[in-house]
Amino acid sequence: MRRVLVAVIAAVAAVLLLAFSGALFGHSPIALLAILIRGSIGSRFALEGTLLKSVPLLLTGLSVVIAFRAGVWNIGGEGQFIVGALAALAAARFGVIASLAAAILAGAAWASIASLMRLWRNAPEVLTTILLNFTAIHLLGWCVNGPLRERAAQYPQTDLAAAALPVVGGVHAGTLIALAASVFAWWMLYRTVEGLRLRATGLNPNAARWAGIPVRSQIVRAMAISGGAAGLAGGIELLGVTHRLFERFAAGYGYSGIAVALLAQLHPLATIASAAFFGALVTGAGELQRTADISAGVATFGQAVVILVLIVFEHVRSSR
Amino acid sequence: MIHLAHVTKTFGATRAVDDVSLEVRPGEIVGLVGENGAGKTTLMRIAAGEIAADAGTLEREGRAELVHQHFMLVDALTIAENLALTHRGFRFTTRRMIEREAQQIIDGSGIELRDAARRVAELSVGERSKLELIKAIARKPATLILDEPTSVLTPTESEELFRVMRRLSAEGTAVVFISHKLPEVLAVAERIVVMRGGRVVVESATSETNAQVLADAMVGSPVSRFPGIPVAGQLGNRATGQPGRGEITAIVGVAGNGQAELAARLRDELPDAGHIPEDRTRDGVIAEMTIAENLALKTKRWSPRDAARHAERMIALYSIRAEGPLQRAGDLSGGNQQKVVLARELEWIKSPSSALRAPSPRRRGEGLSTGTSRVPLSPRAGRGWREAPGEGLHLIAAEPARGLDIEATRFVHEQLRAAATAGASILLITSDLDEAFELADAIQVIYRGQLSEPMTPAEASQRVASLMAGVA
Numbered sequence: 001m002r003r004v005l006v007a008v009i010a011a012v013a014a015v016l017l018l019a020f021s022g023a024l025f026g027h028s029p030i031a032l033l034a035i036l037i038r039g040s041i042g043s044r045f046a047l048e049g050t051l052l053k054s055v056p057l058l059l060t061g062l063s064v065v066i067a068f069r070a071g072v073w074n075i076g077g078e079g080q081f082i083v084g085a086l087a088a089l090a091a092a093r094f095g096v097i098a099s100l101a102a103a104i105l106a107g108a109a110w111a112s113i114a115s116l117m118r119l120w121r122n123a124p125e126v127l128t129t130i131l132l133n134f135t136a137i138h139l140l141g142w143c144v145n146g147p148l149r150e151r152a153a154q155y156p157q158t159d160l161a162a163a164a165l166p167v168v169g170g171v172h173a174g175t176l177i178a179l180a181a182s183v184f185a186w187w188m189l190y191r192t193v194e195g196l197r198l199r200a201t202g203l204n205p206n207a208a209r210w211a212g213i214p215v216r217s218q219i220v221r222a223m224a225i226s227g228g229a230a231g232l233a234g235g236i237e238l239l240g241v242t243h244r245l246f247e248r249f250a251a252g253y254g255y256s257g258i259a260v261a262l263l264a265q266l267h268p269l270a271t272i273a274s275a276a277f278f279g280a281l282v283t284g285a286g287e288l289q290r291t292a293d294i295s296a297g298v299a300t301f302g303q304a305v306v307i308l309v310l311i312v313f314e315h316v317r318s319s320r
Numbered sequence: 321m322i323h324l325a326h327v328t329k330t331f332g333a334t335r336a337v338d339d340v341s342l343e344v345r346p347g348e349i350v351g352l353v354g355e356n357g358a359g360k361t362t363l364m365r366i367a368a369g370e371i372a373a374d375a376g377t378l379e380r381e382g383r384a385e386l387v388h389q390h391f392m393l394v395d396a397l398t399i400a401e402n403l404a405l406t407h408r409g410f411r412f413t414t415r416r417m418i419e420r421e422a423q424q425i426i427d428g429s430g431i432e433l434r435d436a437a438r439r440v441a442e443l444s445v446g447e448r449s450k451l452e453l454i455k456a457i458a459r460k461p462a463t464l465i466l467d468e469p470t471s472v473l474t475p476t477e478s479e480e481l482f483r484v485m486r487r488l489s490a491e492g493t494a495v496v497f498i499s500h501k502l503p504e505v506l507a508v509a510e511r512i513v514v515m516r517g518g519r520v521v522v523e524s525a526t527s528e529t530n531a532q533v534l535a536d537a538m539v540g541s542p543v544s545r546f547p548g549i550p551v552a553g554q555l556g557n558r559a560t561g562q563p564g565r566g567e568i569t570a571i572v573g574v575a576g577n578g579q580a581e582l583a584a585r586l587r588d589e590l591p592d593a594g595h596i597p598e599d600r601t602r603d604g605v606i607a608e609m610t611i612a613e614n615l616a617l618k619t620k621r622w623s624p625r626d627a628a629r630h631a632e633r634m635i636a637l638y639s640i641r642a643e644g645p646l647q648r649a650g651d652l653s654g655g656n657q658q659k660v661v662l663a664r665e666l667e668w669i670k671s672p673s674s675a676l677r678a679p680s681p682r683r684r685g686e687g688l689s690t691g692t693s694r695v696p697l698s699p700r701a702g703r704g705w706r707e708a709p710g711e712g713l714h715l716i717a718a719e720p721a722r723g724l725d726i727e728a729t730r731f732v733h734e735q736l737r738a739a740a741t742a743g744a745s746i747l748l749i750t751s752d753l754d755e756a757f758e759l760a761d762a763i764q765v766i767y768r769g770q771l772s773e774p775m776t777p778a779e780a781s782q783r784v785a786s787l788m789a790g791v792a
Binding site: 211 | 587591595597602603604605606607608609613616617618619620621622623624664668
């Protein structure tokens with residue numbers, strides 16, 4: 001209960017700070033707040049926009065939840081998101097399901113490169129996954145400028161994907177997949193031996209090893225599952241929203257997943273609410289840009305505030 | 321000088337310290353004994369000013385230093401750096417200066433601890449406790465409070481500690497010695513205070529009391545707590561040094577002679593065996609998880625309901641004092657955490673999937689090598705075990721009763737003996753010689769990574785001391 005309270009305080013603090021920092025530049029905080037709310041949940045159009053942003057955030061958030069629960073620092077959501085989308089594009093002609101499966105596998109494989117580097121050279125995941133992000137970003141840049149460039153050769157982007165997610169009730173089916181994924185993640189973490197051992201490994205790898213848990217392979221698996229979730233996010237974004245790839249395709253979803261997971265206190269079901277909040281924040285920030293001429297980048301500022309507030313609370317709690 | 325009057329302290333629903341008055345005078349050694357959870361540590365934390373009492377008064381002259389049962393050291397730093405943390409103000413310095421000063425502090429304390437440039441992470445538990453002690457002594461306290469200091473020390477090290485205690489007391493320092501081990505307290509303390517259930521139940525000059533009286537006071541009922549040296553079991557063919565079925569082999573030695581490496585090696589070599597780690601708070605339980613979850617770590621299937629039901633049974637069977645299966649393991653006392661580990665490991669080796677249920681004739685010539693081979697064990701021995709887990713060890717218990725009270729210690733020992741009777745072969749790695757002699761059918765000494773020949777307890781009683789000191 002206290003954890004929920006902390007998360008709510010962090011979220012409210014982020015929104016208020018965002019609005020009041022506008023005052024420094026001559027805006028009325030109340031007016032900014034109104035724009036944020038109107039732009040994120042004020043209309044059907046706004047709500048759809050929020051939902052659209054929330055889906056990839058939910059999946060990259062889950063990706064981080066699983067990795068952090070296992071005690072492994074997967075900061076590579078961005079790269080796994082991109083390779084997931086690339087694989088989805090390549091496999092799209094075999095249908096939606098094959099395409100999404102390819103996205104999951106590609107994300108998992110990309111994350112596993114970091115695991116291999118850990119096993120062979122003991123390279124820390126926190127570094128290798130970030131470096132793999134840059135690799136993926138440049139891979140995408142090369143693809144859309146080179147081999148995968150659209151046939152019209154007008155923009156640095158690919159042609160439309162050969163498959164698309166069906167639309168159910170005004171939103172693409174990826175929404176349901178993401179919701180199902182968070183239920184699955186909850187089930188996996190709290191209702192299976194795999195989840196029990198994964199959590200044990202994250203909480204105390206020493207004790208886990210003494211209890212006979214193969215800690216290394218546990219971490220490798222968690223990393224793959226985590227990468228798979230981020231890859232799926234990329235695949236769904238491609239097949240449900242953008243339908244083609246371009247250089248700024250990932251748009252920071254991978255990194256934002258960290259804020260989503262932390263606000264959710266690493267709980268898979270709370271991640272749904274957390275992703276919705278950040279989805280609203282990003283969408284509302286877009287409205288700020290359009291009507292108040294404030295950069296939509298303030299959404300990133302909001303994420304930072306959330307993380308800082310959570311860290312402060314965590315510090316207060318642990319130092320008591 | 322410390323004077324506590326009518327001190328009371330409550331944690332949640334439990335009254336840890338209940339109307340206790342106690343005086344500690346300069347230059348005297350007071351033994352504070354009692355079972356786990358009797359309130360000894362809480363009382364001394366109040367005396368040292370670490371926590372505040374709910375009621376009552378505290379008068380204190382000079383500084384009081386409490387040396388904790390759990391280590392308060394920075395693992396990533398060296399011995400010298402850890403000492404510098406407590407003893408230096410902020411000023412520019414060099415590694416050399418810090419190490420030189422550390423050496424002076426160590427020499428001044430009269431405690432032996434070599435090479436101050438070693439990282440704490442590399443130290444044995446015994447060495448860490450020495451460092452804690454040095455840290456405390458160097459602050460020149462008027463009162464020195466030692467919480468279970470001997471639980472990780474060998475007899476020789478304990479003797480060394482007692483000498484330091486006597487010297488400090490001769491210099492006017494008041495020493496409070498918290499312990500479960502009555503013989504030690506009787507040997508070193510001038511006055512003994514027994515606590516039970518948060519109250520002082522006996523306070524007496526050492527010369528006017530005896531072990532039986534004190535033990536009865538600790539437990540609350542007159543029971544015989546001191547069984548003699550047990551009858552040595554019949555020695556089987558133990559040329560390889562590996563216990564046969566139903567036997568317990570104890571490996572004794574001064575901490576830091578390879579026991580930790582041996583236990584870790586066996587953990588990796590024998591995933592099918594049960595393992596009780598030496599450091600239960602770090603390696604035994606996962607503090608953030610519930611008792612039910614901790615007990616389920618080795619199971620093949622997991623559902624919260626089944627795990628809770630299983631935990632209910634284990635809590636009853638192993639008399640774990642807990643609120644219920646969903647209590648966090650980290651909230652349990654040390655003794656009850658150990659019972660959780662014991663329950664998990666013993667139930668594991670009893671389970672159908674483990675080796676204990678599938679007896680097969682034991683092959684000779686595989687197992688712990690002796691004589692000249694060193695720990696880590698020879699690869700051949702390791703391979704032998706991996707291929708045939710059913711023929712190797714069932715349980716490896718490292719310091720299973722360390723820091724436990726009489727009741728819990730007896731319980732752990734009974735469980736180990738029962739497992740052996742049921743056919744388990746058990747390796748007991750311990751620095752407590754009493755424990756080794758009480759439980760083991762055979763005893764081996766580990767010294768600088770080498771194992772001695774196995775001995776019968778009778779044989780061992782003659783030779784153990786010199787083997788442990790490396791003079792044999």
